[in-house]
Amino acid sequence: MYRYSLLIGLLLSHSLNAQAISGVSSRWSDSFVEWEIFIQPEMISGEDEPPEEELYGELKLRWLNVREDWSEWDFELGGRRGTIKQRWKDDPSQWELRTYDGEVVTMRTAWAGDFGEWRVTDNSVTLSLKSRWTNQFDEWLVQDTNRGRFYIYTMRRQDPRDWAIEDELDETVSDPMRLALIFLTIYNASPKLL
Secondary structure, X not given: OHHHHHHHHHHHHHHHHOOXXXXXXXOOOOOOOEEEEEEOOOOOOOOOOOOOOEEEEEEEEOOOOXXXXXXXXXXXXXXXXXXXXXXXXXXXXXXXXXXXXXXXXXXXXXXXXXXXXXXXXXXXXXXXXXXXXXXXXXXXXXXXXXXXXXXXXXXXXXXXXXXXXXXXXXXXXXXXXXHHHHHHHHHHHOOOOO
């Protein structure tokens, strides 16, 4: 009986772990090295207007103001912390997200030299993230028949500071997987100036 209770507890904690993320914005209007991630809380019965978005996490360049190194990032999302790093310093086509509690998500371009399509996996779920356009990275989409849809787009055309997110992925997609999708989008769309 204890094993079943433990298993049910683990499954519930995993399904409650993933939140519907509603947006991401650069912390400063003139910099792309610190980001804030937001969720839209559920509307409470009887209220006329939806509640305000809530801050759910942050993502920032690890070596902030030390050197121009865009290959390492730190994050906090829903109380979980970790890092995102390039697998090799000179290859931005392969990344790894690691939470401090052991979850690993890998991100790779689907095709060599093409940064408009990515494969993102945690070894149990694999998603394909694609840019709508090849010459600008304003809109990105995951469309998976089994797990749902994740659509991220700029609030203003060709302005990568503020993004809206339509997060319709199911509970099998963890917060770290969602963060990997967000990271790839903002990293590829941001000018690399400090």
